[in-house]
Amino acid sequence: MAGAVMGKETKDLHQHAGLSADGSQFLTFRLGEELYGVDILRVQEIKGYTAVTKIPNTPPHIKGVLNLRGTIVPVVELRTKFGMPTIDYTAFTVIIVVVVQDKVMGLVVDAVSDVLDIKMKDIQPAPDFGDKVDVTFLNGIGKSGNKLVSLLDIDRLLLDPDSKDSPVADAA
Amino acid sequence: MRMDNEDFSQFQDAFFEEAAEHLAVVEEGLLELERHPEDRDLLNKIFRSAHSIKGASGMFGFNAVAQFTHKMETLLDSLRNGQKAVSPSVADLLLRSTDCVKTLIQSAKTRAAVDEETVQRLTAELAAANASDSQPSAVSTNDTAVQPVSAGNCSGDRVYAITWTPPEWLFLRGLDPLQTFKELRSLGDLTGVTMDTSRLPDLADLDPEKCYLSWTMQLTTGKDLKAIESVFEFVREDSKLSIALVTSKGESEHAQKRAAATSTAAFDTETIKPLGQILVEDGLVSPADLDRALAQQKRVGQILVEQKAVTSQQVEEALQKQRQQEAVPLSKKTDTASIRVDTAKIDKLINLVGELVITQSMLSDLGSRFEMRQLPVLLERMVELERNTREIQERVMSIRMVPIGTAFARFPRLVRDLSAKVGKKIQLVLSGEETELDKTVIESIGDPLTHLVRNSADHGIEPPEERLDNNKPEVGTIRLNAFHEGGNICITVEDDGRGLNRDRILAKAVKHGVIGENDKLTDDQIWSLIFKPGFSTAEKVTDVSGRGVGMDVVKRNIENLRGTVSIKTVTGRGTTFTLKLPLTLAIIDGMTVRVGKETYIVPLLSILESIQPKAELVKTVVGKGELINVRGTYIPVVRLYEVFASEPEYTDPKEAILLVLETEEEHVAVMVDEILGQQQVVIKSMEQNFRKVEGVAGATILGDGTVGFILDVRGLIEIARHGNPVAA
Numbered sequence: 057m058a059g060a061v062m063g064k065e066t067k068d069l070h071q072h073a074g075l076s077a078d079g080s081q082f083l084t085f086r087l088g089e090e091l092y093g094v095d096i097l098r099v100q101e102i103k104g105y106t107a108v109t110k111i112p113n114t115p116p117h118i119k120g121v122l123n124l125r126g127t128i129v130p131v132v133e134l135r136t137k138f139g140m141p142t143i144d145y146t147a148f149t150v151i152i153v154v155v156v157q158d159k160v161m162g163l164v165v166d167a168v169s170d171v172l173d174i175k176m177k178d179i180q181p182a183p184d185f186g187d188k189v190d191v192t193f194l195n196g197i198g199k200s201g202n203k204l205v206s207l208l209d210i211d212r213l214l215l216d217p218d219s220k221d222s223p224v225a226d227a228a
Numbered sequence: 229m230r231m232d233n234e235d236f237s238q239f240q241d242a243f244f245e246e247a248a249e250h251l252a253v254v255e256e257g258l259l260e261l262e263r264h265p266e267d268r269d270l271l272n273k274i275f276r277s278a279h280s281i282k283g284a285s286g287m288f289g290f291n292a293v294a295q296f297t298h299k300m301e302t303l304l305d306s307l308r309n310g311q312k313a314v315s316p317s318v319a320d321l322l323l324r325s326t327d328c329v330k331t332l333i334q335s336a337k338t339r340a341a342v343d344e345e346t347v348q349r350l351t352a353e354l355a356a357a358n359a360s361d362s363q364p365s366a367v368s369t370n371d372t373a374v375q376p377v378s379a380g381n382c383s384g385d386r387v388y389a390i391t392w393t394p395p396e397w398l399f400l401r402g403l404d405p406l407q408t409f410k411e412l413r414s415l416g417d418l419t420g421v422t423m424d425t426s427r428l429p430d431l432a433d434l435d436p437e438k439c440y441l442s443w444t445m446q447l448t449t450g451k452d453l454k455a456i457e458s459v460f461e462f463v464r465e466d467s468k469l470s471i472a473l474v475t476s477k478g479e480s481e482h483a484q485k486r487a488a489a490t491s492t493a494a495f496d497t498e499t500i501k502p503l504g505q506i507l508v509e510d511g512l513v514s515p516a517d518l519d520r521a522l523a524q525q526k527r528v529g530q531i532l533v534e535q536k537a538v539t540s541q542q543v544e545e546a547l548q549k550q551r552q553q554e555a556v557p558l559s560k561k562t563d564t565a566s567i568r569v570d571t572a573k574i575d576k577l578i579n580l581v582g583e584l585v586i587t588q589s590m591l592s593d594l595g596s597r598f599e600m601r602q603l604p605v606l607l608e609r610m611v612e613l614e615r616n617t618r619e620i621q622e623r624v625m626s627i628r629m630v631p632i633g634t635a636f637a638r639f640p641r642l643v644r645d646l647s648a649k650v651g652k653k654i655q656l657v658l659s660g661e662e663t664e665l666d667k668t669v670i671e672s673i674g675d676p677l678t679h680l681v682r683n684s685a686d687h688g689i690e691p692p693e694e695r696l697d698n699n700k701p702e703v704g705t706i707r708l709n710a711f712h713e714g715g716n717i718c719i720t721v722e723d724d725g726r727g728l729n730r731d732r733i734l735a736k737a738v739k740h741g742v743i744g745e746n747d748k749l750t751d752d753q754i755w756s757l758i759f760k761p762g763f764s765t766a767e768k769v770t771d772v773s774g775r776g777v778g779m780d781v782v783k784r785n786i787e788n789l790r791g792t793v794s795i796k797t798v799t800g801r802g803t804t805f806t807l808k809l810p811l812t813l814a815i816i817d818g819m820t821v822r823v824g825k826e827t828y829i830v831p832l833l834s835i836l837e838s839i840q841p842k843a844e845l846v847k848t849v850v851g852k853g854e855l856i857n858v859r860g861t862y863i864p865v866v867r868l869y870e871v872f873a874s875e876p877e878y879t880d881p882k883e884a885i886l887l888v889l890e891t892e893e894e895h896v897a898v899m900v901d902e903i904l905g906q907q908q909v910v911i912k913s914m915e916q917n918f919r920k921v922e923g924v925a926g927a928t929i930l931g932d933g934t935v936g937f938i939l940d941v942r943g944l945i946e947i948a949r950h951g952n953p954v955a956a
Contacts, residue, residue, distance in 0.1 A: 108935070109826070109934055109936065111924075112921065112923060112924065112937070113872065113921070113922060113923070120935075121935045123929045123934060123935050126912070127916065127917065128913065128914060128916065130918040159916070159917045159918075160917050
């Protein structure tokens with residue numbers, strides 16, 4: 057819930073500069089061979105994958121909704137969202153519950169990895185692939201040892217910038 | 229003493245609540261009294277309530293309320309003693325006075341300014357009504373004549389700054405300064421008492437029998453200088469005493485406004501002293517000099533007007549805004565929602581919780597040493613647990629249930645005033661006031677109901693002459709009724725007026741382009757046109773209706789409560805509006821249905837019947853549009869799996885089940901695989917973490933912990949007609 061209580065200014069800073077000066081802690085997770093990171097302050101909890109209820113007439117990356125202790129939480133499958141091939145879920149498949157503005161959402165990922173400290177100097181801006189690959193939802197690329205971590209801007213990833221009413225961007 | 233302490237605020241809330249109840253009794257009683265002027269019991273009842281208001285408001289220091297109610301009470305008393313007869317004009321005066329008490333209490337609540345003029349006028353009228361009697365009660369009339377009603381506290385209207393240095397021999401003569409302060413306090417509000425200890429010598433030099441202290445303080449009092457001086461009479465000798473008039477009350481109000489306007493801290497005797505006062509206290513200026521300076525000082529608004537920067541009109545508006553802003557936060561704070569619950573309900577609940585605890589301990593006992601042969605016992609206990617839980621749920625929900633009579637209470641007065649205003653004779657008949665309804669629902673239906681009643685009075689009921697011409701009784705009737713029907717509450721607003729005018733509605737709809745000129749509409753469809761935004765067939769816009777709030781708002785408000793509005797009308801005979809509302813907002817009765825692997829909940833209220841159709845009953849139009857013949861009527865078929873793009877078990881209507889659902893406008897048959905059962909479900913919001921989903925009214929948690937969707941019938945029809953919003 058830390059994300060929700062974070063002051064607006066701090067959050068703006070995070071969004072614009074991407075990160076604070078001395079870097080941050082990131083929860084990293086896997087999609088296939090790739091490693092991704094989200095700001096640990098935005099993570100509410102991690103739970104094992106449980107069956108979700110599909111929402112009618114929603115794009116495929118919106119996996120459905122689940123019951124999180126009485127609240128209805130939408131779940132986004134990141135593989136589909138990124139246009140990666142889907143795989144069968146395993147015992148490692150988890151849902152990372154994140155707070156996006158005042159909304160709670162779940163992300164289905166292949167497996168969680170470590171919590172990494174990434175210094176500002178180890179973060180470089182997201183590469184530009186032109187029209188070929190959309191990386192607008194990346195805050196940057198972090199280096200940790202010989203690992204490359206794509207740092208997600210979950211606000212941009214999960215919120216439709218054009219419409220405040222439609223939190224999960226419909227364009228797949 | 230004033231009780232403006234924080235600690236008292238909770239009691240104040242209770243006072244406001246009680247006062248509102250008493251006022252309702254007074255108002256209701258007065259209305260009744262107009263019809264039965266001889267009813268002594270009624271008068272006693274009104275008197276008792278008025279007396280309670282007076283007593284309680286006096287206790288809380290709302291003296292304006294207490295004083296005004298006292299005047300009312302005096303009049304009521306003479307009516308009660310038979311010294312005066314209840315005439316329409318007296319009843320009317322008392323009703324207007326009740327309104328005044330209402331506003332006085334409101335302003336006590338929000339600490340807003342009081343409309344002194346109305347208060348004074350009504351006070352005078354009440355006094356006159358009392359005096360017009362042959363044996364006037366001398367005390368009460370005198371009382372009203374001399375004592376103006378003050379909105380503030382009783383402690384007076386002048387602020388004196390007092391500096392007192394008692395003589396050193398004070399203690400030697402056995403005089404106690406504390407006594408002096410006690411006497412001062414008895415004169416009024418004593419604030420800002422500070423002790424000057426600067427003359428205290430070191431302990432070694434201190435003579436304990438000498439007084440080295442001096443004090444400064446402020447006294448707000450209605451008494452004059454002499455009275456204050458007399459307090460110091462015994463210690464006057466050798467004392468250094470200065471008593472200065474800082475401000476009179478009117479002045480202090482000015483000072484307060486000035487302070488607010490120049491955005492310095494507001495004048496508050498207990499915290500910050502105004503500059504003028506400090507100067508006077510320090511002896512730098514005399515009070516008279518200060519008064520002259522203050523008299524010359526202008527208010528910001530005035531200066532701006534003189535500089536022609538703004539018009540006085542604009543300043544007035546800005547001040548209005550300021551006052552509103554001052555009033556708003558306070559009223560917000562005091563408006564904490566509370567509910568009064570019958571003790572019997574709570575006792576019952578406590579019993580049930582007791583039972584639940586017993587069942588739970590029996591279960592855990594059983595669980596700790598469970599053997600398979602005890603299975604029947606376990607099952608039995610589980611049934612008990614289920615029964616306990618269900619009963620507790622019902623009881624807890626019933627706490628929120630309030631009789632609808634509270635929402636009806638405002639209408640007798642409304643109709644009385646309306647009929648006078650529009651020059652019609654109208655009687656109001658209420659029934660079913662004891663019907664219980666969720667508190668939130670009751671609060672939200674007040675405005676829609678008021679609108680419907682106003683509409684009936686203004687448009688529905690004809691003027692007396694027209695009614696007589698049409699062989700109707702001269703007095704029109706508006707009936708408000710509430711009753712249970714299935715899982716719903718129905719509220720009807722019925723009038724015996726002229727009914728809706730079909731032609732006029734049609735003409736207006738065509739003119740507004742809502743419908744085409746040649747459209748064929750059923751009567752029901754025509755009536756429902758009046759719920760369209762911007763639709764008003766009133767020939768003239770009156771003060772009463774045809775204003776901002778239209779029928780569309782009524783409809784929307786009701787729909788927000790998951791209710792419906794329907795109209796029945798017979799030309800020349802009258803119109804009936806029926807509001808159908810769910811009993812509670814959080815829980816609905818639902819039918820769980822299955823389509824493929826998905827489970828959905830259909831609100832039980834919208835289900836008319838379910839059928840397994842014979843093949844020959846399903847027909848198509850232009851090859852696609854499916855219709856089913858239900859006892860002679862063709863109803864469009866909506867295949868749920870098509871609408872929701874899911875995998876069904878059956879695609880043949882013969883094998884599937886059709887639920888015939890109703891919306892306000894139409895019927896539709898929704899095709900599902902199977903009906904699973906009926907259950908109460910708790911509605912959860914989809915919007916909280918996601919967004920609105922077409923065709924889905926909300927979500928709920930099913931028995932197995934997964935999420936199920938509650939269908940929105942009208943949304944389904946929309947998707948079926950216009951295609952689904954994403955796939956399209």
